[in-house]
Each structure stands twice: as structure tokens, then as C-alpha cells.
Amino acid sequence: MTEERNPEEIWTACTRVLGGHGMAGVKETLEGLAAEAGADERPDHYGIGALVQDFEREVAELLGKEAAMFLPTGTMTQQIALRVWSERTGRPVVGFHPMCHMEVHEQHAYAVMHGLRPQLIGDRNEVLALKDLETVREPLGTLLLELPQRDLGGELPPWDELQAQIEWAHQRGTRVHMDGARLWESGPYYGRTYAEIAAGFDSVYVSFYKGLGALAGSALTGPADFIQEARPWVRRHGGNLFQFYPYVLSARKQLRERLPRFPDYRERAAEIAGVLDAVPGIRIRPNPPQTNMMHIFLEGDRKRLLERSLDVAEAERVTLFRHLSPTSVPNMSVFEVTIGDAAGELTNDEIGELFSRVME
Numbered sequence: 001m002t003e004e005r006n007p008e009e010i011w012t013a014c015t016r017v018l019g020g021h022g023m024a025g026v027k028e029t030l031e032g033l034a035a036e037a038g039a040d041e042r043p044d045h046y047g048i049g050a051l052v053q054d055f056e057r058e059v060a061e062l063l064g065k066e067a068a069m070f071l072p073t074g075t076m077t078q079q080i081a082l083r084v085w086s087e088r089t090g091r092p093v094v095g096f097h098p099m100c101h102m103e104v105h106e107q108h109a110y111a112v113m114h115g116l117r118p119q120l121i122g123d124r125n126e127v128l129a130l131k132d133l134e135t136v137r138e139p140l141g142t143l144l145l146e147l148p149q150r151d152l153g154g155e156l157p158p159w160d161e162l163q164a165q166i167e168w169a170h171q172r173g174t175r176v177h178m179d180g181a182r183l184w185e186s187g188p189y190y191g192r193t194y195a196e197i198a199a200g201f202d203s204v205y206v207s208f209y210k211g212l213g214a215l216a217g218s219a220l221t222g223p224a225d226f227i228q229e230a231r232p233w234v235r236r237h238g239g240n241l242f243q244f245y246p247y248v249l250s251a252r253k254q255l256r257e258r259l260p261r262f263p264d265y266r267e268r269a270a271e272i273a274g275v276l277d278a279v280p281g282i283r284i285r286p287n288p289p290q291t292n293m294m295h296i297f298l299e300g301d302r303k304r305l306l307e308r309s310l311d312v313a314e315a316e317r318v319t320l321f322r323h324l325s326p327t328s329v330p331n332m333s334v335f336e337v338t339i340g341d342a343a344g345e346l347t348n349d350e351i352g353e354l355f356s357r358v359m360e
Helices: 007-013 026-036 050-062 074-089 109-114 159-171 183-190 194-198 224-236 245-277 302-316 341-345 348-359
Strands: 067-071 093-096 117-120 142-146 175-180 203-207 218-222 282-285 293-299 332-338
Touching: 007 302, 026 245, 050 067, 050 218, 050 245, 067 074, 067 224, 067 245, 074 109, 074 142, 074 175, 074 203, 074 218, 074 224, 109 117, 142 159, 159 175, 175 183, 183 194, 183 203, 183 245, 218 224, 245 282, 245 293, 245 341, 245 348, 293 348, 302 348
Parallel strands: 093 117, 093 142, 142 175, 175 203
Antiparallel strands: 067 218, 203 218, 282 293, 293 332
């Protein structure tokens, strides 16, 4: 009788991985935080303290905004931003793409908790365009734009198109909020500073663990009076942690160390996309990648593909993918990958050969 494999043990034993920043464990993370803390830095008390405030100013300056506020989660951050703008404009309607993270992944918390009403705009399979906004008839309190569109493989609108969408909203008295969970990935595509990209937005949310690989945490940036108005909502959401400093130290470290690497990550993603596109049965979206993330579509039986990926992990100690999502196309599955430090440990030849084994 063949002994059944334990997938979790196999994945845990892997020493290399295609996506993300590698296999560093808890010990390495804690050692990094200890090294990051300055000798004269002290923990905060419910977010009050020089360490947190200094980092908030650093993020605000990076994005060209007056002020910033550190929060534990992006879900909380965006709900608070939209609540404040809805109260200021007197309009509870929020416009966003049908594949917006708030619509797809957050169980409609914006409606349940804040009474906001959605206006879904555009084709779910295409990046939002000005022509889509021009079909909107109901006045919007806020227009939310996601840069890049995570559920479209990291696609972005052209720069002039983005500016036209922002102008469309402002001409109608609509605030424009950026879901910038992956804004860091967008900089190399636009070839502009993050402050330039954020300039037209009334408020911007950024994440410190997506892409950057920090422990957790996010920031909301915008006008100083807007941030001041938003602060009480953190406690109302139960997000005013007794101490933020471990998360702030991790976010600060990864922001400073990894942000300059994103042009290299994007270049590496383009190389990997070229390798995978040559493997029969594999398709990439977008192709070539616009950022360092992409969706990889695999043709074949989903369970068999997962077993083949597990075979590779067991034999080579390399994680290619652990999960596959079904698509609307029969016999086609997809997974998402964000290229970071870890991909540097795999050669193009290795990647091509390992995926060829999966697709056999």
C-alpha cells in the first residue's frame, strides 16, 4: 500500500520559490526587526510616538501628500477613507471596477459597515477606461481606482488615460481615491515618481506587505484635515493596536530596502513571462507583464496540474505554485505570481524545465 503524501510537509521542505521574496522564517524576521530598531527608538503607545509619526511623515513625503496614518490592514484603511469622503461630499455612492478588491474579496464590508452604495463601472475583463466613466449617470461621492488591477494580472491604464479619468471625476465634484495596495509595482511602468503618480488623487492607500514583504500594515495618505478626520475611525474599527512598532519597523525596513528593486523585479518578470510563454499549454496575462506581477494560465486537468507541481516540490524542493483557481474556460486554471527577490535563485532554464514537467 502506497503511503499518502503530506503536501504541507513537502511545501515546508522547499528551499526555493518562484514568487515573493524567499523562504525566510520567523527567526530571520525577528532578527531583522531587532537590527532595524535604532538604539534611541522607543515603542509607541496606541500609535503615539516618534517612531510611528516619523514613518508616517516619510510615507506622506514619498507620496507627495500632507499627512499619512499607519493602520494594521488595508481593508480597514479603504473603508475609512471612503466613509470620510462620503460624509464630506454627502454622496454615499462609490464608483469602482467590478473586479475591485473591495467588491470581490471583502464581503461587501463597505456596504454592511458604512452604508455605502456601489456603482460598478466597466467590463470585468478589461481595465477601466474613460469611456466607461462617461456612461455613469448617478453622482459619485468617490471614484476608486486600483493601481494596478490585481485581478486582471496587474494591468494598468496608460498615463494619459489615468489623468483623464481623474479629471473626469474632479469636474463632477467627485473625490478620487487610489487603491494602491500594489502601487509600488506601478512605478517602473509609468516611469514617474510615486508622488507624481499619486498627485491627482485626493487620497491614497498603500500596503507594506504586498510586494514589499513586511509583516503587515498599510497607510492612508491625503490632506492633513482628512487624515485627522479619519483617525477616530481606526478605534471604531478596533484597529488601534496597543503597539504598532513591530509592524512599523518591518514596513520601514522593507520599504527602504526593496522599493529601489522594483525596476529589476519588473525586468525579471518579463524574462520569466517569455520563458513560460514558450511552454505549450501556458498563457500569460498581461503579456508582456506591465508590472512584476502576472496571471499564469495552465491548460489541463486542475488536480493533475497540482499533483505535478507537488511532484516538482518533492523532488527539487522548489515551489512553483500551491493553488490553482478554475476559470470560465473549460480545462483552464490560473494562478497569480508576484516576482521578487526569490526568483533570483532560479535560472530561466530551470523555470522552463520545471514548468515543462508540470505540463507534460
